[in-house]
Amino acid sequence: MTLVLQTLLDGLVLGGVFSLAAAGFSLIFGVMNVVNLTHGIFVLIGAYLAWSAQHFLGVDPLLAIPGVMAVLFAAGYAYQRTIIQSAVDRSSLLASLLVTFGVALVLRNLLVLAFGPDFKSITPSYAFTNLKLGALTLDIVRISALAASLGLIALLAFVLYRTDWGRVIRATAQQDFAAGLCGVNVRHVYGLTFGVASAFAGAAGAVIGIVLPFAPPDEGHWTMKAFAVVVLGGVGSPAGALLGGLLLGLINTFTAQFIGPAFPNAMMFLVLVLMLLVRPHGLLGSAFGGSR
């Protein structure tokens, strides 16, 4: 029983990180129908910024999150208004797939130039402490990561459902033409959405950085995880990302514990295939799909 509880706990912690890492990806996919293959690199940029904050300024990586989010918000907004929008205008949404893939390659190599190819690791002061609850062992870093993830996802939900920005983002996602007729500057909203999504990707990077060593080639891994979370949970809503992420975390740990540590990826893709066959919109469906 203890083992089941420990595995459940480990799965929830891992899932929380996956949820946060996927929230931005889900938002962009839900609002703009753009599969953003740059997502993983934004996650890593967040991790590198948090590493820099700790390494050069001595700032705790979790406290650096607001700064990381601000930088990536600006970068995401500019990226959408220039490169992504241009690709969509000139060709199709498919072009954005290719463009984001290309930009990810370029950014990955720029990261190598800026930080070197060596893996980095963020070690906060509480990195090696743990909490014992009876027979259960809780790694403080991972618990902090889970708390930060849940807090940030709640913040994203607040932004989307309780602010004017969120209202126009949701309106644009549901009917961009109608939103435009109502006076919404749709292009600006797309930029805002990309900015918000990038900011949350960066925050996820800061959280991931305290949990795992990271290096530029890891970007593909985080894009893939985000894709899996979106397929599982559904597109566009923080709740979908949260549910998908937690589910993915639980699939990972329970498979590793009770089937074998070699099989989490195999099980993840098996569940993805089943989900696409049975419920292609994911568990919570598309947050904006009903009005389209």
Next chain:
Amino acid sequence: MTAIAAAPAIIGTARAQARTITFGGSIPLSGRAAETGLNVHAGYLAAVKAVNDKGGIEVGGQKYMLDLKMFDDASDPTRATTLIQQQIDQGVDFFLGSFGSNIVLPTAAITERARKPMVQAGGGSDQIFTQGYRYVFGFFPRASQQFISSVEYFKTIEPRPRTFSVIFTNDAFSRTQADGAIKDMEAAGFQLMDRYQLPETITDVSSVLNSLRAKTPDMVICTTHDQNSLLISRQMAATDTHVKLLYQTLGPQLQSYREALGRFANSIMVQIYWDERANYKDAVFGSAKGFADTYRSINPRPLAYHTAAGAACIVVYLQAMQKARSVAPAAVREALATTDVETLYGRVKFTKDGDGDPILLGPRIGQVQKGAVEIVFPTEAASAKTVYPAPKWSERS
């Protein structure tokens, strides 16, 4: 020992106009294997610079300067094979290895087919040396034989550990090395408790650690690559998963690994293939220490044993060319096959299959003590005594 060639000065003084010997190949300067790829590459660069700065080498009465044409394969075997084939087509005759068995294996197939020698210090998987290749030479013993010295070491520990578990990832090197470790350990009387196979890229090992806490062996052996090793040890420390001996074949040799773990890195064991304090003579650098000094004067990147191995690849090539008195690939291959020479890296001799002699080129055993790696085995080369059992994580200082 009489078979060892004396290490004559190979820096030439011929008066004839210099020609160029080009060494080609690919190396991970980016991608997952870049950290160690850069270390190997730094060794290649240091050796070429040292030779050229001294006026080149003389082979068969002709003076040669060295040229290095290494391209970034981005840790991608497909890209590496394309790069190697291109260089074969362009007439490159001598190849240096990439890093990672998954890259060395397919690229070696190409150089072998073209009958061009490859000397490498980046691939130890058994498959590289069991295909009947004649032109491929590796500094490391094949993975299944890399554990011989480790088992000998474990037998010397008092009180003698009895049980062990193995953690490895699903890639050619890690899996083969784990298989070899289990075979050698069981043959020596150690009892295997569990073997944990992980995906090639891991984000969490909590399930493995849960099992380890429930069923704790005396020793945990990880045949994982650097980044994965760090993740495992970091999670072990954070969850207070204690074993008497944590042994990782790769990881702790890197300064970045030790810095990331801080005091928690102390007592972790690692395979070490080279130590700059060893009393090796070398034809280009004078000695192991001479190499270390030269390297540090030209490159700020921390010195790793892969760097020394990279430099020694070129030293061995040059010795073979001088022995063959030729720069014809077939003649150099024959000379390489009978190489038995002391270099900055130690005494280099290849088996008939092309991998490093498991006794001469097998790993020494190191342990992190006070943040640095100390040699603890073999005894005659030891710079410190083993700390065993390792202190609990919270008691490490």
